[in-house]
Amino acid sequence: MKNNKLLTIMLIILVSITLLGVIALVTVNQLNKGSAEEPSIDEIIEASVDVPELTTNLAGTNFVKISLKIQTDSKKAAKEIGKRDFQVKSIVIEELSEMTKSDLEGKKGKKMLETTLKTRFNELMLDGKVQEVYITSYIIQ
Structure with a gap:
């Protein structure tokens, strides 16, 4: 029992x-x-910022013309990154000046640049974060 x-x-x-x-x-x-x-897609566009075409030297004798779109996680974050446009441009120029033409060739090179820029931009952000960086225009000479 x-x-x-x-x-x-x-x-x-x-x-x-x-x-x-x-x-x-x-x-x-x-x-x-x-x-x-x-x-x-409308929400993504509202939370995104365009970086107008930049022209800068690469490490070596080449130069690049590049345009970007930065996707953030909110409208507030997009507004902040828009205000930080001079810092964004400076980071893009810094990163590209350390890269060679061969570093940027192919899908892997462009993806590496996007990832690096995303990390650097997120270091700046106080309100929200950068979710993606897209290369919208790209020419190397």
């Missing part, structure tokens, strides 16, 4: 723990669904 009572208590505890685990899992999944919504 004592073993039967002990077995019943253990089963109740096991079922309770399982139910708590299921409830926690469902709650976490529901919270993640809400935050995983992709913004519309």
Whole structure:
């Protein structure tokens, strides 16, 4: 009789723990669904800033003409990065001056530049962050 009572208590505890685990899992999944919504293209455009064409020397004898679009996580962040345009241009020029023509060739080179610029721009930001940097125009001579 004592073993039967002990077995019943253990089963109740096991079922309770399982139910708590299921409830926690469902709650976490529901919270993640809400935050995983992709913004519309209109929202992306509103939270983006264009960097007009820049012309600068590369490390070597070549030069590059480049235009960028910076996508931020909010309108407030886009406004901030717009105000920091002189800092943004300075960072772009600094980074490009350390690169050679061969560094920028191909998809891998352009992706590396975008990633580097994104990291550097995020170091400036106080309100929000830069999500993506896109090269919208690019010529090397």
